[in-house]
Amino acid sequence: MDSKKITRSRAAVALSIATAAVLTGCGVGSSAPAATDDGQPIEVWARAGTDAATTYAALFKDFTAKTGVQVNFQGVPDLDQQLQTRAASKKLPDIVINDSAALGNYTAQGYLKTLDKSSVEGNDKIADSLWDEAKGLDGATYGVPFSRQTMITMIRKDWREKLGLPVPKTQEDLAALAEAFATQDPDGNGQADTYGMTVPGSTERGYLGWWASSYIWQDGGSYLKDEGDGKYSATASSAEAQKGVTWVKQQFCTAGNVQPGALTAATSVASPFFQTGKTGIILTGPYNFSSFDTALGKDTYEVIEAPKGSVDNTVLAEGENIYVTASNGKPEQTKQVINYLVSTDGQKAGMTAGKQPIVRVPVNADVDAAAVYNDPRWGVVQDALKNSSKAFPSAINFVPVKQAVAESLNKIVSDCGSDNIASGLKDLDTAINDELTKQNAKS
Structure with a gap:
């Protein structure tokens, strides 16, 4: 680090x-x-x-x-x-x-x-x-x-229907829809100016760790495990977490699947891409209903059940x-x-x-x-x-853990030419365990 x-x-x-x-x-x-x-x-x-x-x-x-x-x-x-x-x-x-x-x-x-x-x-x-x-x-x-x-998945319904594509049911479907939105001119203006997903990929306030958590959980992974009695252990390098991070990295490394500048975008920078018709998919909270209804029109986008990973469709609750x-x-x-x-x-x-x-x-x-x-x-x-x-666990101070996750994931997904997932997550385990030790919460 x-x-x-x-x-x-x-x-x-x-x-x-x-x-x-x-x-x-x-x-x-x-x-x-x-x-x-x-x-x-x-x-x-x-x-x-x-x-x-x-x-x-x-x-x-x-x-x-x-x-x-x-x-x-x-x-x-x-x-x-x-x-x-x-x-x-x-x-x-x-x-x-x-x-x-x-x-x-x-x-x-x-x-x-x-x-x-x-x-x-x-x-x-x-x-x-x-x-x-x-x-x-x-x-x-x-x-x-x-x-x-909870976090929920919102999709430009008009774009999806124009391209004749179904509501995504799996992570693979979601990735395919993102690629279609980036390559098939869903807004019909004849220009290559649309993208798949809105992603807050910044390390600021741990945003990338916050956004990625749902997708990692959907493949059975996790950042840490509650061992009981106020003790936790890091699990970011598990095979399940590696699978989830692999999917996340694929989105960053597939041209157009995420908006330009995603790796440095906080939510305040990322959300307008969906709101102004530049991206067609966003994972966010229902607090955005009002602003999106005003900017896009309530009937323009749809709110769907989260597409499933290899295990389930768990999403972050806050x-x-x-x-x-x-x-x-x-x-x-x-x-x-x-x-x-x-x-x-x-x-x-x-x-x-x-x-x-x-x-x-x-x-x-x-x-x-x-x-x-x-x-x-x-x-x-x-x-x-x-x-x-x-x-996320509330009994511990999760802020530095989320920050460590965001920094590690940002480094992993920014290097598309490197097979760095396993080693990067192993380093993340070390950082999480160090933080748990500081908090006297390490099992």
Whole structure:
């Protein structure tokens, strides 16, 4: 691995350790003073841009009208950076709503209080599997599930039908469709200006590891294995993972199957290729429905069940949890906020109160996404989440693992003339095991 990248990784670990030490004064350590109520409205932060923040504001307006509890809500796009700033002052916001995958990082830095699942009204409406994702390495619960989603495959239906090709059922079908989109002028403009797949192949924020995970899982591979008791081991060099990475590399090394510049493209750079009619396939989240409907037209593209690999059609599941921070001194208001957010009213408000849903697939079993949205595409998302999805481990800090994966895969797929898959994945195993050792999570 590149020495500069190793240095950056070590610096990030050092920062995490330093922040954890600072937060010992927030009530995490046994000798720390108890958090107290400052008399101000309960402060809630979420990673949210303008549209999502508007939905949160409408949701909390409804909450305050129902309960009388005042909420100081802030949508914070650079959430983790701002949390570190607040941690230095030993005063975090009272509640943070963020990715379920952030749990391991937050517990490692001492940001969170443990939670009693039984104290949440309607906790039995939330699947046990989701509660399990909210547990730390010590087995304690550190978050309350709030929203979930899966990656889904979207295809330009008009292009596919113009070329007389079927809906892809397998990875091989998907690759063939991508090649057809790149070579058979599906938009009919007489120019060679279309491509197969939109791919965020950048190492930035681990994007390539994030995107590739579904395809690797579909061939039975994985980046690491949960050995139980809070311990994990790297499995990136397994025969199954090698098979999945072989398919991924073939897409990069087949002219036109991915968009130009894919190896350096983050999602913000990659997604517009699909949205502007340059690519015909994208694996992404349902949060893009609104923008794609506006740009392309709802009937122009289709949402399909993920094509199968050699084993199954597993896709990446993600979502958001509600976290109670170590400096929270408002237990009664906190309980009311949590109970509302996971209630039927709160979940529906999170889906419909603004331009952009902040609850994609509800965690409350009494709420049906396809019915609330009146959109059968959400049924595809719900079915995938229930029947064929997998989440990254949340108990550990998965961020550096995902980063190591992205860097290794980027190196592998960028060298089309080299048979480097086995050796590259063996090196990745070493990097993952080193990170697990740092986190005291290596089996």
